Amino acid sequence: MDFSRQIILPQLGVSGQKKLKDSKILVVGAGGLGCAVLPYLAAAGIGTLGIMDGDRIAASNLHRQLLYSQNQIGLLKSQEAKKYLNINFPEVDVDAIDFFLEPSNARDHLQNFDLIIDATDEISARHLLNDFCQELGIPWVYGSIHQFQGQVSVFNFENGPNYKDLFPIADADAISCSDAGVLGTTVGLIGMLQANEAIKIVGGFGKVLSGKVLIYDLLSCNQQIFEFEKRPENNSRLEQISFPFISIEEVIQSKRTVLDVREKDEKPEILKENFLKTPLSTLAEKVELFDRGEEICIFCQTGKRSQTAAEILHQLGFTQIRLIKGGAKEILEQLSHEKDLS
CATH class of the missing domain: 3.40.50.720 (NAD(P)-binding Rossmann-like Domain)
Incomplete structure (x- = not known):
């Protein structure tokens, strides 16, 4: 040739x-x-x-x-x-x-x-x-x-x-x-x-x-x-980073962007305007949908995947990341309570 x-x-x-x-x-x-x-x-x-x-x-x-x-x-x-x-x-x-x-x-x-x-x-x-x-x-x-x-x-x-x-x-x-x-x-x-x-x-x-x-x-x-950077210690997982927490009540009463990083079909289902279903397995593929300077709040079922999701976003240049205190069940209960009060 x-x-x-x-x-x-x-x-x-x-x-x-x-x-x-x-x-x-x-x-x-x-x-x-x-x-x-x-x-x-x-x-x-x-x-x-x-x-x-x-x-x-x-x-x-x-x-x-x-x-x-x-x-x-x-x-x-x-x-x-x-x-x-x-x-x-x-x-x-x-x-x-x-x-x-x-x-x-x-x-x-x-x-x-x-x-x-x-x-x-x-x-x-x-x-x-x-x-x-x-x-x-x-x-x-x-x-x-x-x-x-x-x-x-x-x-x-x-x-x-x-x-x-x-x-x-x-x-x-x-x-x-x-x-x-x-x-x-x-x-x-x-x-x-x-x-x-x-x-x-x-x-x-x-x-x-x-x-x-x-x-x-x-x-x-x-x-x-x-x-993103090379992790100096254990490459089998991301280095643990501490992120600030935010209460469920504060999230619900605000219009912050909230990421639900559970996988599809996980229960309970949570439907709210500013709650975005963004599974951890596809999170990095969707980062261009978010502003790296905006405040992003994250939750999952128990909190473990929220931490991992926060570390991935941190690696990709996001600076305003907060973890929601409590999992999906607690968030749904609070949403129901707020609805009853209204």
Whole structure:
């Protein structure tokens, strides 16, 4: 393939192109994000690409997973993606790994690559990726989708922050694309941004999104970058920070923004104008909806998740955070009492 148009870029040049050729990148997931990442990496001249996915192609995939077609339904994504790359980019060495990332196989496969790209849609897989990449000293490029919003970041790059510095817990109730919905252009854009970070990392140029999370909203074309820091002690959870408390009565009598960080369908349900349902599992994806300078009050069922949510917002630059004394049950009782008095 002729790479002359990108070699003339002074930031890349011949030496940078050779770095791309010598690099080995593993893409974990061959769904929507993977289908955007893989052809751009191959076209850029990455020498070796691994594709790790145990899933099979379904009809519902085709609107956003453009490497596949109707006659491939039921076939393994990793193998079909490899066929596509072999036909269109024969100079790229492609390794198809036909199973999902698990603790039993992670080390054996991740250690063969210089860089990992997260193209999964499971938070538990990202925590697993993070643990093994940290152990092996391998940087990885994160990407996630929630409806029309997407996030991109780089973890474990040159001793920088890792995934658990930003997202300390694995929430099994996080909503997947199959439940929340997804548009093909959303995964396409976020996947290209991931590929771009990977090319910058292995090519050795540009400013990498290490210690930063980019959030893009395709409905508004609004893009924001928030910075976060590496935690010096236990990276399995965020460092405990003390936040001021506010009483239920004071919250109810004011118009402060209140975040209910419980997951969907948790009872009791609380309906009030300034109470926003913002599950902890998707909190970081929705931060662009709030003003970092406004006062935000947080509650959950017992208080544990409120503390975690406050620490995440603090990491992302929010300065006016307060925890509500009491959980959802106490808040509902007070709301009922206020209603009776009125």
